Amino acid sequence: MKPVEIIDIDVSYGAKKILEAITFHADAGEILGIIGPNGSGKTTLLKAMSRVVARDSGEIRLDSRNLDTLGYRELARQVAVVPQDISIGFDYTVRDIVMMGRHPYIGRLASETLRDVEICDHAMHLTNVAHLTGMSIHDISGGERQRVLIARALAQEPKILLLDEATSNLDVSHQVEILNIIRDLTGKITVVSVFHDLNLAAYYCDRLLLLKDRKVYATGTPEEVLTYENIREIFQMETLVKPHPLTGRPYILPVYTHQSGVGTNRRVHVVCGGGTGSDILQLLHAAGFTVTCGILNVLDTDYGTAMHLGLPCVAEPPFHGITPESLSGLRECLDDADAIVVTAMPIGRGNLDNLRVLLDYRTKPIILYSRNSNSPMEDYTGGEAAAVLADLETRGALRVEEAEELLARLSQGYSGRS
Amino acid sequence: MRRTAFITIPALACTLLVSVACAAALGPTGISPGSLLSLPNAWTIIWDVRLPRVIAAALVGCALAVAGTAMQGLFRNPMADPHIIGTSSGGALGATIAIVLFAGAGRPVFAFAGAMAATFAVYFISRKRGKIPVETLLLSGIALSTLLAALLSFLMYTAGRSLHQIMFWLMGGLWNVSWDDVIVALPILVGCAGIYLFARDVNILSLSEEDATHLGVNVEGLKRILLVLSALVAGIAVAVAGSIGFIGLITPHVMRLIVGPDHRLLFPAAALAGAILLVWSDTLTRTFTNDMPVGIITACFGAPFFIYLLRSRMKT
Known part of the structure; x- marks a missing residue:
């Protein structure tokens, strides 16, 4: 018996279709997040579940009972809704x-009992608003008002709690405070919530429902739903999806792509590693250069970045030296490149060949890029790497510290020879 | 719930009783307790002329205040009142039709039907995506009131009635009230009691319609019931006393300041205060101003209050 089952529902406002063929369910005691771009029907779906919006077809079941057979008061005892924010006139x-959350329990001729008062006190205690009891709803902050609305919803003693972006008007600390309260409720209550912030959704939800163009695009765990491909497809935006270092849940970093086009028809090979090349790979890619990189270890952050950006990369398995096959792959990249960028990466025996091979490319412009002159290249080769770099510099390789300068040099067709 | 609330209601009830007694004693012919025995027609004046009029004034004041309170909660709009949104004009037209076409038979029924038609018309005209903005509510109320008043004047004029009678319906007055009118006005108490049963629902509805649905209120059903009951009490009030303005606007506002917004207290407080307000307004007009329409008095202090409300809304 599922607390919520949505079976093939359609919803429209007038002639406009809002939701089509939506089918999903929520499991008892879980937090199910509904995500999707603006206009994908998230809020309408929630409204259909609270019966504020009528369906064209399909069925909604709460604990196997048809939603339409429940009376108004009965429904309010099963399902409580926390709205985004409400303006209270009086x-x-x-x-x-x-x-007011006790309304569905109190008869028309009765007034509230001691038990109703106790339930309200408990709800206010859970949401940490007990100290505000006698205050006017107008004299408290937005975060407090939202907690009061959650307390009201809890006073309904619902089996299902629906949240419509209940935290999106609040600052981050209040969002987290409220979502922690909500998460402490699960087990007892099934929560279905619309989220705007994908990272909050990934962190707090057991499962996610991704909507696109009125339909369900994907459902599953946050790891299954919040993939790089799904996000690019749905939001038409480049992101980096990484496991959160503390929770292991997917964490989405937007890439603020700006297509300047200065690098069109130019190829650049980037020799990097240890995360020193990620920003440059992104920058050059965004500027329209055709970028290749390598040789990198597949566990390297820069390798991850290259994969997210879809850049060709010569790679080796972890803790593996550079093989002749990889080296010839690197040479192919270098042969085709108009310019070569070397970042201030850590160099050990394993990747020294990345530098050595550059000595064979006397005619190619080479730029040694370090974000910060105070953190020079970490040399674990006992001076060998430094010697190679010095050699490259005497042959005309240029040191650059500003990303803007690097971009300018590359787009001007800098030759490196004087 | 505020501490003052528990004192306010008994205090208002006592004030009403004292007011009724004072109003019965006051008038163009001053009647003191001593003169009750000496003057032969003193009892007749009190019993047949003043008492029915004072009781009718109390009932009509109560009806207008409760209808105003219900409409303000229902429309989530503090500018609503039976006079402003056209309920009273509808009632007046209904009563006029009964007088002109049926020699006054079924006057309260016609007044109720007219009041209800006007109320629902304004409700549907001003409603936009489930909300009723202040501006459209006021403007559609004014437009409808003007039209209804014109129809009323036309009917009266062609029927050869005097200007005095037209003025009665437009401004309201209690100068012809008898015990029969008090009996006609008694269903007001039933209507107000009916509205009171929905006090808690009105509290919730005054947040937002969607929110009220979430809390188990049958919003559409509640709105229909409240509009019908408000039109009922306001329609009867008009059938008895013509269309008296502003009692339904002022009373809920003042009482909300004293007892707070909880309609379980607000309804009884407004009912008592509305009764007191109209009893004294009527006593004033018949004692000092040669029985001019009481609507002139209520408009004199009501309209400035209305303007004050509009101005203070603009500031926020």
């Missing part, structure tokens, strides 16, 4: 608002 106190 000057109610916090307790008045929370007590």
Whole structure:
């Protein structure tokens, strides 16, 4: 028996279709996140579940009971909704608002009992608003008001809690505070929430439902749904998807791509490693250069970046020296490149050949790029790498420290020889 | 709930009783307790003329205040009132039709039907995507009131009635009230009691319609019931006393300041205060101003209050 089952529902406003053939379910005690771009129907889906919006077809079941067979009060005892924010016209106190959550339990001729008061007190305690009881709803902050609305929802003693971007008007610390409260409720309550922020959704949800163009695009765990490919397809945006260092959940970093086009028809090979090349790979890619890189270890951050950007990369397995096959792959890249960029990467025996091979390319412009002159290349080769670099410099390789300068040099067709 | 609330209601009830007693004693012919025995027709004046009029004034004031409170909660709009949104004009036209076409038979029924038609018309005209903005509510109320007042004047004029009678319906007055009118006005108490049963629902509805649905309120059903009951009490009030303005606007506002926004207290407080307000307004006009329409008095302090509300809304 599922707490929520949505079976093939269609919703439209007038002639405009808002949702089409939506089918999914929520498991008992989980947090199910609904994500998707603006206009994909997230909020409407939530409204269909709280019966504020009528369906054209399909069925919604709560604990195997058809949603349409429930009375108004009965529905409010099963499902509570926390809205995004509400403007309250009259000057109610916090307790008045929370007590309204008991409305579906109190008969028309009855008034609230001691038990109703206790339930409200408990709800206010859980959401940490007990100290605000007598305050006017107008005299408290946005974060406090949102917690009051959650307390009101909890006073309904619902089996299912629906949240419509319940935290998106708040600053980060209040968002986290409220979502922590919500997560502490799970087990007892099934939560279905619309999220705008993909990272919050990834962190707090057990499963995600991704909507696109009125339809379900993907469902599953955050790892399954929040893939680089899905996000690019849905939001038409470049991102880096990485495991969060503390939680292991997917973490999405937007890439603020700006296509300047200065590098069109020019090839650049980047020799990098240890994360020193990620920004340059991104920058050159965005500027329109045809970028190759390598040789990199497949566990290297720069390798991950290259893969996310879809750049050709010569790579080796971890803890593996450079093989002759890779080296010939690198030579092919270098042969085709109009210019070569070397970052201030850490160099050991394993990747020294990356530098040595450059000595064979006397005619190619070479730029030694370091983001910060105070952190020079880490040399683990006992001076060998430094010697190679010095050799390259005497042959005309140029040191550059600013990303803008690097871009300017590369786009001017810098030859490196004087 | 505020601490003052528990004192306010008994205090208002006492004030109403004292007001009724004072109003019965006051008038063009001053009647003191001593003169009750000496003057032969003193009892007749009190019993047949003043008391029905004072009681009718209390009932009509109560009806207008409760209808105003219900409409303000229902429309989530503090500018609503039976006079402003056209309910009273609809009631007046209904009563006029009964007088002109049926010699006054079924006057309260016609007034109720007219009040309800006007209320629902304004509701549907000003509603936009589930919301009722202040501007459209006021403007559609004014437009409809003007049209209805014109129809009323036309009917009266062609029927050869005097200007005095037209003025009665447009401005309201209690000068012909008898015990029969008090009996006609009694269903007001039933209507107000009916509205009171939905006090908690109105509290929730005054947040937002969607929110009210989430909390288990049948919003569409509640709106229909409240509009019908408000039109009922306001329509009866008009059938008895013509269309008296601003009682339904001012009373809920002042009482909200004293007892807070909880309609479980606000309804009874407004009912008592509305009754007191109209009893004194009527006493004022019949004692000092030779029985001019009481609507002139209520408009004199009501309209400036209305303007003040509009100005203070603009500031926020």
